[in-house]
Structure formats: structure tokens, C-alpha cells
Amino acid sequence: MTYTPRAVAGMLGVAPTTLRTWDQRYGLGPSIRTDGGHRRYEDADVEVLRRMVVLTAQGVAAAAAAVLARQKPVAAPTGPRTPIGxxxxxxxxxxxxxxxxxxxxxxxxxxxxxxxxxxxxxxxxxxxxxxxxxxxxxxxxxxxxxxxxxxxxxxxxxxxxRGIPRAGGTGALSALLSCAPDEQHWLPLEALGAALSEEGCTWGNLGARVPAEALCDAVERLRPTVVLVWAHSTDLALRVPLEVLGTRSGALIAVAGAGWEGVPLPPSVRRPKSLTEAIAIVLNRVR
Known part of the structure; x- marks a missing residue:
């Protein structure tokens, strides 16, 4: 299949002039040009442009995004991989x-x-x-x-x-990940999510600064198998309604991050000390 610039622009939700600019400035052009000089995009070209759209929407500068867009996503594992020495x-x-x-x-x-x-x-x-x-x-x-x-x-x-392929499937999420209210350090949750994808688990991430009531509502609606809440400071950890989370969904509640150090936890709440432990909690509950 090949596509005209107008068709690709419609697929990606960008203006045809944007495609022309990306072609002229960054070389993200079509693989095919007809004898009459018309541009035609192949599926591989569209995938590169799709990554370009996502990256620029995330605030990455266009020149850097063009380089990243050409890189292939991380391949799914085909066998055991060795730890880093x-x-x-x-x-x-x-x-x-x-x-x-x-x-x-x-x-x-x-x-x-x-x-x-x-x-x-x-x-x-x-x-x-x-x-x-x-x-x-x-x-x-x-x-x-x-x-x-x-x-x-x-x-x-x-x-x-985010290049790790997400696991497919229907039904309840294996894990719902969230930051405590006003917590902005959410990259560790993305690492946990990517690691769960490697294990074939489905997951969602509510991201940073999730109000307590919004977290409770999401847990009640999604009913995940495990809920894990991240906090890097004690004052933020204390704002998480742990008892309410457990009663609203029946999920296993886990907490992670330095903010939970010394915070009294209900007996049913788990606190993994490492990424490996957090993965094990989800896998044990799911399997």
C-alpha cells in the first residue's frame, strides 16, 4: 500500500504543509516518488511519521524528534537476556x-x-x-x-x-500504578510498567499528582488486581487513603518509594523495596 501526502496527513491529524516541512528539513519524506514527481508514502514511512507526531506532542524539539522517530522501538525479547555486569x-x-x-x-x-x-x-x-x-x-x-x-x-x-511493547488482553488490569497526591516523580512507575509488559502483564499508569479521590474513583472503576502508589516524601505518602483503596476494589494494595519509610501501614498493604520485588508482587497475585 502507498498513500498520498493528503491521505497521510489525514491519518496523522497534521497539515500537509507539516509533512512537507518534515521532508525538507529532516528527511522524513516518502520512499516513493512517481515518474511525475508525486510523493507516495509506504507503511514504514507512516510509522516513522507517527512516532514523530507523538514525540513532538510530548515537547521534544523537532530536530531531535526526527532522529528518535527513525529509531525502531525496542524489540520484544526473544530469549533470556543477561544482567549488566x-x-x-x-x-x-x-x-x-x-x-x-x-x-x-x-x-x-x-x-x-x-x-x-x-x-x-x-x-x-x-x-x-x-x-x-x-x-x-x-x-x-x-x-x-x-x-x-x-x-x-x-x-x-x-x-x-515506552518503546517496550505493551501486553494485550482484555479484562481487569494486572496493575494500576499511581503517584500520591502532588507527587511529581513518576518515572519509577514507568519502569515498573515496562517491566510488567516484559512479563506479559497489562497495566495502567495514572501518572503524577493524582488527587486522593480521583485515585479512589479510578480504582473502583477499573478494579485492577494490584494497585501500587509511589511517594518519595512522607508528607505525600500520608495523603494516600490506603484503607479506602482496599475496601473500594478488593485489589491488593502496595506502596513504594522513600516516602513510605516509617509510615505505619495496614497489615494487608505490601511495600516492595525494589523493582524486582514489585514485579513479584504483581506476578504472584495474577498467577
Whole structure:
């Protein structure tokens, strides 16, 4: 199948002039040109443009988005993948941090996607992404500079995590993930979701700053098997209505993040200390 520029523009919800601009500036053009000079897009061209639309909608600069759009999504695992060794992890961290300090988003996304494809979410997250992001966060705290570096690095990891193919299926979600009210650090939830996709589990993520009542309503409507709430500080954790969540849905309630340290929890609430433990809680409940 081939498509005219007008047909592709209609499929993607963009103006034909936008397609022409992306072709002229970034080389995201059609693979086929007829003898009469007419442009015709193939399915592969449309998929690249579809990723371009998503990336620019997320706020990625068009030039960087064009580079990322050409990259193929992370391949689904075809066999066991080896954990990242300590020496390899240090090299990967150094490469990622070097690219981050250059504000080289395509390089960071490429490195992140490669690590996920070769080693899986858990190993890449724990051995490379977390140490690198912590170092960048410490840089911001100590120097008051580098916020843009930290944001681009987090965005690159997010883009790679979202490249993990989502598990299909109908029925109740295996897990519903959410931040506590006013909690803005939601990247760990994306890592958990991507890891659950690798295990074939369905999941949803309500994202950052979810009001308590909105969380309760979503749990009651979706009735997931497991609900996990993230909080990085105690004051935010204390605003989560744990008792109400459990009674409204019958789901297993779990909490994660440093904010739950020292917070009294109902006996039925689980608190995983690592990504691996969180995955195990969902798998054990589902299977």
C-alpha cells in the first residue's frame, strides 16, 4: 500500500504543509516518488511519521524528534537476556552521563533503548538508569545548575521505556500504578510498567499528582488486581487513603518509594523495596 501526502496527513491529524516541512528539513519524506514527481508514502514511512507526531506532542524539539522517530522501538525479547555486569554498567553510566551533559537526547535514547533490548528493564534500570539519574539530581542540588540536563535525561529514559511493547488482553488490569497526591516523580512507575509488559502483564499508569479521590474513583472503576502508589516524601505518602483503596476494589494494595519509610501501614498493604520485588508482587497475585 502507498498513500498520498493528503491521505497521510489525514491519518496523522497534521497539515500537509507539516509533512512537507518534515521532508525538507529532516528527511522524513516518502520512499516513493512517481515518474511525475508525486510523493507516495509506504507503511514504514507512516510509522516513522507517527512516532514523530507523538514525540513532538510530548515537547521534544523537532530536530531531535526526527532522529528518535527513525529509531525502531525496542524489540520484544526473544530469549533470556543477561544482567549488566559491574564493569559494563560503569561504562554505560559514563556514556549516558556524557551524552546528557552534551544535551544529546538522541544519543541518550539510543543508549537507553540498546540497554533495554540487550539486558531487560530491571537490569538496565537498576544498574545504569538509577545511578546516572541520581548523579544528575545531586548535581542540581549541589550546584543549582543542570536542571535541563536532568530533564532531558529523564525524558530519554522515558522514551526508551515506552518503546517496550505493551501486553494485550482484555479484562481487569494486572496493575494500576499511581503517584500520591502532588507527587511529581513518576518515572519509577514507568519502569515498573515496562517491566510488567516484559512479563506479559497489562497495566495502567495514572501518572503524577493524582488527587486522593480521583485515585479512589479510578480504582473502583477499573478494579485492577494490584494497585501500587509511589511517594518519595512522607508528607505525600500520608495523603494516600490506603484503607479506602482496599475496601473500594478488593485489589491488593502496595506502596513504594522513600516516602513510605516509617509510615505505619495496614497489615494487608505490601511495600516492595525494589523493582524486582514489585514485579513479584504483581506476578504472584495474577498467577
Amino acid at each position: 559491574s564493569a559494563e554498567a560503569l561504562v554505560a553510566q559514563h556514556s549516558f552521563l556524557t551524552a546528557a551533559k552534551r544535551l544529546d537526547e538522541p544519543a541518550m535514547s539510543g543508549l537507553a533503548s540498546g540497554l533495554l533490548s540487550d539486558h531487560g528493564v530491571v537490569s538496565a534500570w537498576e544498574a545504569v538508569f538509577v545511578p546516572a539519574l541520581v548523579e544528575l539530581g545531586d548535581l542540581v542540588v549541589t550546584s543549582g545548575q543542570g536542571v535541563e540536563i536532568e530533564h532531558l535525561a529523564s525524558g530519554s529514559v522515558l522514551h526508551a521505556l
